Amino acid sequence: MASAPSVVPVAYQGSPNSTNVPDWLNKGDNAWQMVSAAFVGMQAMPGLVVLYAGLVKRKWALNSAFMALYGFAAVMPCWILWAYKMSFGERLLPLWGKAGLAASQDFLTTETLLSATAHYKKNGELETGAAQPYYPMASMVFFQFVFAGVTVVLLAGALLGRMSVRAWMVFVPLWVTFCYSVVAFSIWGGGFLFHWGIMDYSGGYVVHVASGAAGFTAAYWVGPRLKKDRDDFPPNNIVVALVGAGILWMGWTGFNGGDPFAANVDSSIAVLNTHICASTSLLVWTCWDIIAFGKPSLIGSIQGMITGLVCITPAAGLVQGWAALIMGMASGSIPWYTMMSLQKKSRLLQKVDDTLGILHTHAVAGTLGGALTGLFAHPTLCSMFLPVTNSKGAFYGKSGGVQFLKQLAGAAFVIGWNMVVTSIILLVIRLFIPLRMSDEELAIGDEAAHGEEAYAPTLQGEKYNYTPQTTTPNYNEGLTPQRLIP
Numbered sequence: 311m312a313s314a315p316s317v318v319p320v321a322y323q324g325s326p327n328s329t330n331v332p333d334w335l336n337k338g339d340n341a342w343q344m345v346s347a348a349f350v351g352m353q354a355m356p357g358l359v360v361l362y363a364g365l366v367k368r369k370w371a372l373n374s375a376f377m378a379l380y381g382f383a384a385v386m387p388c389w390i391l392w393a394y395k396m397s398f399g400e401r402l403l404p405l406w407g408k409a410g411l412a413a414s415q416d417f418l419t420t421e422t423l424l425s426a427t428a429h430y431k432k433n434g435e436l437e438t439g440a441a442q443p444y445y446p447m448a449s450m451v452f453f454q455f456v457f458a459g460v461t462v463v464l465l466a467g468a469l470l471g472r473m474s475v476r477a478w479m480v481f482v483p484l485w486v487t488f489c490y491s492v493v494a495f496s497i498w499g500g501g502f503l504f505h506w507g508i509m510d511y512s513g514g515y516v517v518h519v520a521s522g523a524a525g526f527t528a529a530y531w532v533g534p535r536l537k538k539d540r541d542d543f544p545p546n547n548i549v550v551a552l553v554g555a556g557i558l559w560m561g562w563t564g565f566n567g568g569d570p571f572a573a574n575v576d577s578s579i580a581v582l583n584t585h586i587c588a589s590t591s592l593l594v595w596t597c598w599d600i601i602a603f604g605k606p607s608l609i610g611s612i613q614g615m616i617t618g619l620v621c622i623t624p625a626a627g628l629v630q631g632w633a634a635l636i637m638g639m640a641s642g643s644i645p646w647y648t649m650m651s652l653q654k655k656s657r658l659l660q661k662v663d664d665t666l667g668i669l670h671t672h673a674v675a676g677t678l679g680g681a682l683t684g685l686f687a688h689p690t691l692c693s694m695f696l697p698v699t700n701s702k703g704a705f706y707g708k709s710g711g712v713q714f715l716k717q718l719a720g721a722a723f724v725i726g727w728n729m730v731v732t733s734i735i736l737l738v739i740r741l742f743i744p745l746r747m748s749d750e751e752l753a754i755g756d757e758a759a760h761g762e763e764a765y766a767p768t769l770q771g772e773k774y775n776y777t778p779q780t781t782t783p784n785y786n787e788g789l790t791p792q793r794l795i796p
Contacts, residue, residue, distance in 0.1 A: 334421045336444035342573035343449045349564025350456040352557055354382045354463045361554025363764070365609070365666060366470055367539060368546035369755030371764035374470045377478055381462040384482040389455045393486050397494035398454060401426045404502035407495045418448040422571075426500025429697040438697040440500075443571040453568060458490055460565075461517045467666040468525030471535045471543070472752055475759055477743045484735045485524065492731075493520050493724055507698040508720040509683045509713070511580065512569040514624025514676045515724045522673025523728040526664050531736040532745045534663035536752045543665075546764075548608055555612045559588060562619045566626035576694040580627035583634035584619065590638025591618025598646045613649070616671045617641040621679035625686065627695055629703075633686035637679065644678055645670045677721045684714035 331337075355378075363375040385393075395410040402408040407426065412418070421442060428440040443450065462482055469478070495501045497510050510516055534540060545551060567581040595614025596606045621641035622634055629637070649670040653659045659669075687703035704711045736745060751758040 329419065332421070334444055335446070336572075339443060339572045340445035340449055342577070343443070343445055343453055343568055343571065346564035346568025347449070347453040347456050349561045350453075350460060350568070351382075353561035353565065354456070354460045355379065357554050357557035357561055358460070358463045358467075359554070361551050361558060361612075362467060362470060362666070364547040364549070364551030364554060365545045367543045367755075368765065369757075370471045371546055372756040372762055373475070373759045374466075375764075376475070376760065377466045377470065377473070378463045380479065381466050381482050382459040384479070385459040385462055385486055386455060388483045388486050389458060390451065393458070393491050394451050394454060396487070396491035397458070398424055398450070398499040399426070401495075401500060405492050405496045406501070407491070407499055412447070412451050418446060418451065420447055421445075422447050422450040424450075424500060426495075427504065427697060428500070429505055437699060441571065450571075454494075457513060457517060457565075458486060458494070461490055461513075461521050462486065464517070464521035464668060464672055465525040465528065468522075468529045468664045468668040469532055470665040471539055472663075472746050473528075473532050474744055474747050477532075477739055477745045480739050480743060481528075481735060484739075485732065488735065489520065489524060489728055489731050490516075492727060496723070497720065503720050503723065504697070506716065506720075507696070507701055507713070508716055509628060509687055509692075509696065509701070510624045510680065510720070511626045511628055511683075511695065512566045512623045514620065514679045514683070515720055518620045518623060518672040518676030519680070519721055519724045520728050522668050522671070522676060523725040524732040525668040526662060526673065527729045527732045528736060529664045530662045531733060531740070535665070536749065539752070540663060545609065551612065552608065555615060559615055559619065562588070562623075565619075566623060570627060570695060574694075576627040576691065579691065583626050583629060583631060584622055586631055586634040587622035587638040587641065588615050588618035590635055591615065591621065591642035594639050594642025595646050598643065598650075602650065613667070613671055614642050614646070617645040617675040620672055620675035621682070624676070624680045625683035628683060628687040628691050630686070630688055630691075633682075633688075637682050637686070640678060640682060641675050645674045648674050673725070677725075680717045680721050681714065684717035687713065 359375045359378045362378050363371045366374045390413040391411060392409040394412040396402075396407045399407040399410055399412075422445055424441040426440070427438075428436065429438040431437045462485065465485070466478070494516050496503045497508055497516050498504060508515070535543070562584050563581050566584045567577045569580065570576045592611050592614040595617070596611050599605070599607050599610045618638050618641045621637050625633070625637065649667050653667075653670070683703065685703045685705055687701065687706075689700070689702040689706050692701040693699070702713065704714045739745065746752075747759065756763050
């Protein structure tokens with residue numbers, strides 16, 4: 311009896327007529343990109359959601375989790391309707407792409423192309439072609455969405471424990487449109503900083519410096535928590551916070567490992583350097599806690615982990631392992647000093663109620679990482695990733711010193727843009743919606759904001775009664791130094 315002819319499943323057919331598996335598709339790269347995106351998405355949901363819920367005072371657990379959850383979700387419709395192409399589409403301005411829909415079949419099934427990233431020499435000759443990974447636009451749109459979503463959630467960490475829910479709901483789409491998209495296009499999408507040669511491997515500037523600067527600025531305009539909360543804001547569940555921190559740490563494998571847009575050698579270097587720096591930073595931060603306070607702090611260890619992850623992000627695939635070790639030492643020391651010492655001495659830092667210290671863990675650590683990238687970036691590793699040929703850090707030649715200055719200038723642009731535009735957005739929102747909850751709502755917490763509580767009260771079913779406040783909140787209340795690391 312003759313055997314039946316074998317039939318190749320459609321998923322494995324590679325004929326030019328196959329729209330499901332076109333010739334340009336590299337299944338390994340596509341799989342890694344989607345897995346990396348899933349890792350990054352899990353950093354926010356559930357990672358940062360449960361981290362925030364555990365780090366804040368008991369009465370703010372639900373509200374903090376909600377701000378993170380809403381912020382991540384609210385980015386998606388903005389992203390596919392206009393913000394993706396503003397960040398990675400065709401050039402409109404040196405710092406902004408053309409808005410457009412990124413949700414149609416005709417767009418999402420084509421091979422990924424970041425057209426504005428084609429880099430030309432001064433004489434007009436093409437130096438490096440536009441980025442064109444071997445997978446569909448759908449993978450790229452999703453991958454870049456999770457970065458935007460995580461950035462918003464990080465920003466929220468500076469505003470926990472008092473921002474109006476309605477104001478936050480309006481703020482997120484405006485900030486993604488006028489802040490995130492500008493910085494993302496300028497540095498990643500083919501804008502002026504991209505072509506100038508700024509090194510930001512995976513978001514040290516686009517994600518961390520931006521969220522830290524915007525979060526600190528927003529904290530100023532929203533106003534502080536109640537004085538009672540600033541003076542006494544103990545974490546309600548450190549073990550839950552540790553679970554969130556663990557998801558955040560392991561998720562960084564995709565955060566940095568996915569940015570070469572391929573499962574290649576540079577991706578492996580980036581992943582290894584990520585964990586070298588994070589581990590070293592955690593250990594160094596813990597040592598400083600022991601020296602200063604006589605005992606290690608679990609919350610301090612989490613902060614050291616985060617600063618290490620943030621610091622290596624702009625350099626992950628551009629530096630050698632020994633440089634990642636040095637960066638970990640720096641990220642476990644300098645942000646520790648600004649948070650635990652400088653914070654207490656600076657009137658400005660005491661006045662602005664940055665709930666989780668996002669300025670220190672993200673803006674300071676991200677700027678530090680960008681500057682150190684300008685010193686340690688290795689020429690060979692740069693050639694694997696960067697569009698500008700002969701890029702290198704200051705330690706590898708005289709021309710590398712210029713790169714260090716470029717890195718500082720790039721950080722200054724990101725900080726300046728986010729401070730100014732975030733201020734404008736909040737001042738406009740304030741005309742229609744109070745930015746801060748009323749003092750009466752702040753005294754109650756989750757029950758007032760959501761009608762729910764994270765933990766069942768002693769008397770099951772008992773509800774708080776309160777009358778909404780009609781007077782103007784006193785924004786001068788509670789300007790005493792906050793308790794660091796909530």
